[in-house]
Amino acid sequence: MEKKSESRTITTDGRLLLGVMERDGVETVWDRLKAQQPQCGYCDLGLSCRNCAMGPCRIDPFGEGPQLGVCGADADIIVARNLGRMIAAGAAAHSDHGRDLVEVLAAVARDEAPGYGIGDEEKLRRVAAEYGIDTAGVRGAKEIAADLADALFEEYGTRKGHLTMAGRAPAARRETWKRLNITPRGVDRETSEMMHRTHMGVDNGWQSLLLHGLRNALSDGWGGSMIATEVSDILFGTPAPRPTKVNVGVLREDEVNIVVHGHNPVVSEMVLRAATNPELIALAGERGAAGINVAGLCCTGNELLMRHGIPIAGNHLMSELVLGTGAVDLMLVDYQCIMPSLGAIAPCYHTKMVSTSDKARFPGMEHIEFHPDNAAAEADHLVHLAIDSYGRRGRVTIPVEPVDAVGGFSVEAIIGALGGTPAPLVEAIRVGKVRGAVGVVGCNNPKITHDFGHVELTRELIGHDCLVVDTGCAAVANAKAGFKVNEAVRYAGPGLREVCDALGIPPVLHLGSCVDNVRILVLAAALADHLGVDISDLPLAGAAPEWYSEKAVSIAAYFVASGVHTVLGPMPPVGGSANVVNLLTVGLTDLLGASFSVEPDPHQASLLIRRHIEAKRKGLGLSHEVPQ
């Protein structure tokens, strides 16, 4: 049993809780993955098509059976269409999340969102100015917020023909997009057009499908996700570094534990607010609890961590296991990456499960719908439910002590730490103390030993003087591994260590949730603009060592389309088309100055990334070496 849990996760808390759940006869994601073996080879290679009722169709990868679907589509077309729909779903998820925040902003402007407000008026004015909105001092924040919300809604429409925030990319990059005709025109439009193109009898060019996939992804990266991040900062404050703690040890045996899970800060911010309500804290005290403890899971956890230093209990593959502690009195979910299994596992312990979004229901959960106008009141109600639930606890197992970490590295905070300009970081890269920077991002996937991909890749990279910035589940993995305190410079190579020591920052910077990958884009654009080059000229790379979601596919695609070479751990379902694989891994370099690699072994992935970075250093005329 020990052996099995070791192959499942590298984390101590994960291994111990896997033991608890095995003891309790609770099935987890790894058991379900095992039961699904063998997984369908056609689907895994992208060679099955269900896009119409003349099908379903399958292309025989061995060339012996059918090579064409009923309509006549071949492997290239089918694989490209399937990949296109993955990007569409990922872009839609992020962008719809962004829209929800714009709706809150609009409601705040109308005074119809009690409890919400403008958390960063300076940023409100800065982003509004980008949209050409009058931000003269005499105009109140709410007036400006109303205009900005209106302008952001417009980004989801189609009239302008381009997204305003795409203007943040370096000029050379925007020229490339124009040349390839992939400048994103509207946030929803590109998703809608991808669904159109992948309908039977529309786009049967595998190249044109993939190019539109890049445009669709750009409408996420420089559109929906960027709106999500910027408006979250405006509403709830732009993150700044602050200490926190991570892993299931952040749950408290003697307090009411509320775990927030999902992605959107709209609900979790209100719950955090309610948890500091003195009346509710007093009520928790009356029930024998020493306090009310809000902890995060996944990206809504990252959102609270970034802005308030709220501790985080775990990432994607910990979301079932935390229930095994018996210490989660209430788990509240919004949307994305919430396994529907949770509603079935919770009753094995005492956890009250509540879903909150009008667009996400789950079996076995009570549904309490949050809207801007009722959120503050409903949040109080939820804390009541958590306090009630605390009294129903059974056996509690919190098997580890939490680990220290620092989060909150928004671009504003990073530039601030550098003294108000990217110059010191650029200089450190120029002289070679820092070889380059790598975004380690993305999910967990039970096909990869939990956190192994993130932690080993990050360890290798910082050990070789590459600064790592991370988000999402990768960020939580790296925090649990102890990489996010200043003392973690002991894992860093000598150059990176010197720079981190001088700046007082850890070698791995927590940039936020998965929509916050756009902070990496903005930082990369700032570095490129400072040097007067394109993003693709910089010694940068991206990696998603344990990705699983369609959102990750969209993120990886907008990274590459923005000029950042990206290495994926798990293979995407494109193996059935040599043409598609070749374009994604080789051909895109000519078009975009960046492409994809797939390498599940983190040590090999590190080597690929370091070679790429050294090649980019060479291109910039900087010192370079040949990584072995």
Added chain:
Amino acid sequence: MEKKSESRTITTDGRLLLGVMERDGVETVWDRLKAQQPQCGYCDLGLSCRNCAMGPCRIDPFGEGPQLGVCGADADIIVARNLGRMIAAGAAAHSDHGRDLVEVLAAVARDEAPGYGIGDEEKLRRVAAEYGIDTAGVRGAKEIAADLADALFEEYGTRKGHLTMAGRAPAARRETWKRLNITPRGVDRETSEMMHRTHMGVDNGWQSLLLHGLRNALSDGWGGSMIATEVSDILFGTPAPRPTKVNVGVLREDEVNIVVHGHNPVVSEMVLRAATNPELIALAGERGAAGINVAGLCCTGNELLMRHGIPIAGNHLMSELVLGTGAVDLMLVDYQCIMPSLGAIAPCYHTKMVSTSDKARFPGMEHIEFHPDNAAAEADHLVHLAIDSYGRRGRVTIPVEPVDAVGGFSVEAIIGALGGTPAPLVEAIRVGKVRGAVGVVGCNNPKITHDFGHVELTRELIGHDCLVVDTGCAAVANAKAGFKVNEAVRYAGPGLREVCDALGIPPVLHLGSCVDNVRILVLAAALADHLGVDISDLPLAGAAPEWYSEKAVSIAAYFVASGVHTVLGPMPPVGGSANVVNLLTVGLTDLLGASFSVEPDPHQASLLIRRHIEAKRKGLGLSHEVPQ
């Protein structure tokens, strides 16, 4: 061989051309369907999931293997998610088509679309007024067009919270949508939200997924498709009845034949214009041709047929076979339902294949991209190509004579034929001469003998005094069967015959292309409003006897959500979830007053429809009988 072609199509031209293609060793859609046997049972039942890279997953329909995907999703969730994405793709296809027309309208307003103009200014003013636009006589058509284009673009965005055209539905219907929270808010928004909801860990409520599917479909029916139809009428004229001819006999041995295939009239209208250019006709004459003949295939053919009486060579399953005539000098495609096999078949004959849309490429076709600013010029260029191609013809086989038909029954034309009010039709229904009306719509599917479903169902319905309105491939099938001339009243029951004779209309009215299914919605709303009832109270039904496409799924869903009971021929991929099947076929009746049936046998389908119609007659207090 004769036997095989008989099982493939009921049409004479189809059978003969199947023989030609077999002789020539050309593979067709039926051969590819055969080669794909057995098709995957998991996909066919909706039980496979590829929405993330923890999968692909499969649910065992026999209950012996896995009952949960890796995330924990069960059969109900997986089936509902898959159906949701089909609706999203269908709605996106229609809506993106609508957007293309709005872009032309905006370009016309800016004087940047040479060759295009306002074809129906009265309708422009009428629709503009619906959007609250100042339509005072002093304002020029282009000024109004600019405002209307702007207002229609806004429908794709999200700020209003509801679609203006949804206001055309009867009040009771709009109340139902409001109660169920499925009022469509934005055209692209609902598609984007569906893609978000079906991402891993978002909506895991099969009921909420299906309800959003209805909202997504309504954003098509009362949104994207309705915009497509209305703007097409504004640009190219509102259809009125006019005679035409149908089947491959419309190709001319002695003329240059240009076949337009696809859906959007934007390109085909310009080609039709170029084909009447005297210089080009003279050039064709110099090359030995007696003229230039434009014929349609599929829905762009229906668009031309409706507005100009242009003949139509066939529907979906004829699109490969027409090439076998050797008489198609140029086939021009825009998008949707264009089999990618065409580019491989064309070289077996002499046909020049040209793709025209920036969002639809095809292997083996030359790509000449049409935009509003270059369309007129490119259309001339295409006609030149066709004339050149004429000179390269080999053996020509046009094996049948064309059949007469009348098309062009817009709602405006129908109400016109009724004397300016729906009263005569309502009265005919009230007294029982006409029992009810049925929309026979949708595609062809090689799983059903070509045209058999449409023609047999229509024959039964008109024989039993049900008025049939049809669109899309169904409309072409019924035209070929001879149901669309006034003499076709000989197939009608005595009551319908009397009414048709009195009004001088055929018993089967051609309402247009597949986006024109919205004409059926508008007509149904007019009848309901005239009687002061909801659409679901009327003796109406819909049928898609040979559907194959995701667009058809969206259409069927907006029919049902609008209160029209709909019978599908082929089974959609939902059989893996008894809950989903039950909700769609039974449960929706309580919510919407309409639901789905699945019945591939047209005779049984007719019986289901007639029973439904008689039940509705009973509900309205009208004479009713029990169909046997």
